Amino acid sequence: MRLLIVEDERRLAVSLAKGLTAEGFAVDVVHDGREGLHRAGEGVYDLVVLDIMLPGLNGYRVCAALRAAGNDVPILMLTAKDGEYDEAEGLDTGADDYLTKPFSYVVLVARVKALLRRRGSAGASPVLCVGALTIDTAARRVFRDETEVALTVKEFAVLEQLATRAGEVVGKPEILEHVWDFAYDGDPNIIEVYISALRRKMGAACIQTVRGAGYRLVAA
Secondary structure (H helix, E strand, O other), rough: OOEEEEOHHHHHHHHHHHHHHHHHOOOEOOOOOHHHHHHHHHHOOOOEEEEEEOOOOOHHHHHHHHHOOOOOEEEEEOOOOOOOHHHHHHHHHOOOEEEEOOOHHHHHHHHHHHHHHHHHHHOOOOOEOOEEEEEEEOOEEEEEEOEEEOOHHHHHHHHHHHHOOOOOOHHHHHHHHHHHOOOOOOOOHHHHHHHHHHHHHHHHHHHEEEEOOOEEEEOO
């Protein structure tokens, strides 16, 4: 995976680049909005970490220009804490997520990985088949054999996360990240409620519990 960091605070940019490189990413760094737009426009990046306060062009304009050109690269926008720049405006221009400075490096890495996973899922087939289950991710409909299974929005989101990795163990933190995102600060055991509901509706054998690790969707 190749990442682009567009950040004019050089020490922060270098620190982020070193950390993300250690995570296994290939990382490029630029410190100017115009250069960032040029680099991102080349289409070789899997994700862009984009500051708002930049010389040349600010982050809003860079983001808006990329989206206007049809570039759908995931953008994680870094916003100012003092409220001068509003994260809502960043999202309105097409950013996929935002972090407010100062932020935890651990959270930044988690956000980057989450955005990359979502992009991967978006590029996959919209119809997933696991045994008797057919999950249409575009229409958000589920069928067991030929009978439709009615699911709530969150039930479907939990099932989708399991289905995109059918046969693999998916941990609670990954499901929380996909369904509730980082704003959720409630009890992570809420996932058990949704797993129980899915088993009730689709058959208990469809979802296996792997003690201490998570859940696995299997053909049943």
